[in-house]
Amino acid sequence: AQKITQTQPGMFVQEKEAVTLDCTYDTSDPSYGLFWYKQPSSGEMIFLIYQGSYDQQNATEGRYSLNFQKARKSANLVISASQLGDSAMYFCAMREALHTGTASKLTFGTGTRLQVTL
Amino acid sequence: DTEVTQTPKHLVMGMTNKKSLKCEQHMGHRAMYWYKQKAKKPPELMFVYSYEKLSINESVPSRFSPECPNSSLLNLHLHALQPEDSALYLCASSPADREKAEAFFGQGTRLTVV
Numbered sequence: 001a002q003k004i005t006q007t008q009p010g011m012f013v014q015e016k017e018a019v020t021l022d023c024t025y026d027t028s029d030p031s032y033g034l035f036w037y038k039q040p041s042s043g044e045m046i047f048l049i050y051q052g053s054y055d056q057q058n059a060t061e062g063r064y065s066l067n068f069q070k071a072r073k074s075a076n077l078v079i080s081a082s083q084l085g086d087s088a089m090y091f092c093a094m095r096e097a098l099h100t101g102t103a104s105k106l107t108f109g110t111g112t113r114l115q116v117t118l
Numbered sequence: 119d120t121e122v123t124q125t126p127k128h129l130v131m132g133m134t135n136k137k138s139l140k141c142e143q144h145m146g147h148r149a150m151y152w153y154k155q156k157a158k159k160p161p162e163l164m165f166v167y168s169y170e171k172l173s174i175n176e177s178v179p180s181r182f183s184p185e186c187p188n189s190s191l192l193n194l195h196l197h198a199l200q201p202e203d204s205a206l207y208l209c210a211s212s213p214a215d216r217e218k219a220e221a222f223f224g225q226g227t228r229l230t231v232v
């Protein structure tokens with residue numbers, strides 16, 4: 001069974017500063033994918049960034065980067081130059097490898113609420 | 119088009135009512151999902167459809183009945199719900215057979231059972 005842990009229920013960051021949101025995971029599968037999603041108060045889950053277990057380099061997407069430390073089983077999200085619009089709930093999620101050629105489930109951590117202040 | 123469209127956005131129903139939630143995507147994704155999200159909690163998987171066949175049912179009560187009539191549509195039929203079923207119901211889709219298969223989510227249906 002897989003498990004995702006986000007230990008920060010809430011975080012504050014000043015506008016234009018960088019912030020790191022923590023995520024650790026546990027899986028016995030050698031092949032897996034890690035995702036970060038943003039959920040504003042409107043409810044929609046917005047995909048931010050993906051890291052595959054065999055990827056050699058850390059993923060980056062604009063102001064988002066993923067600090068992937070495989071041996072420590074951590075996949076922290078770094079948001080640079082924070083903006084007021086970044087205030088939202090952030091979820092780390094994991095998908096195990098597909099073994100049967102059919103869809104597998106995406107399991108979410110408990111989330112971190114980020115508040116960007118002036 | 120990278121949208122997943124869910125209707126209705128809000129729904130209030132009595133415990134004896136029958137209603138349906140609808141979800142549509144035109145990205146060619148062959149995997150579709152229903153998630154339930156209670157306030158201040160992460161989404162919890164309910165069902166997964168792969169190539170229009172139910173592949174995962176996370177022991178969801180039978181008062182929730184999913185249906186995938188074609189590769190673009192996903193329905194969730196609701197009958198005899200309880201007040202504790204009030205939640206945000208999220209639909210998602212993704213490619214069915216790739217590890218890097220980010221799920222695209224709709225805006226959800228906020229369901230209140232009275």
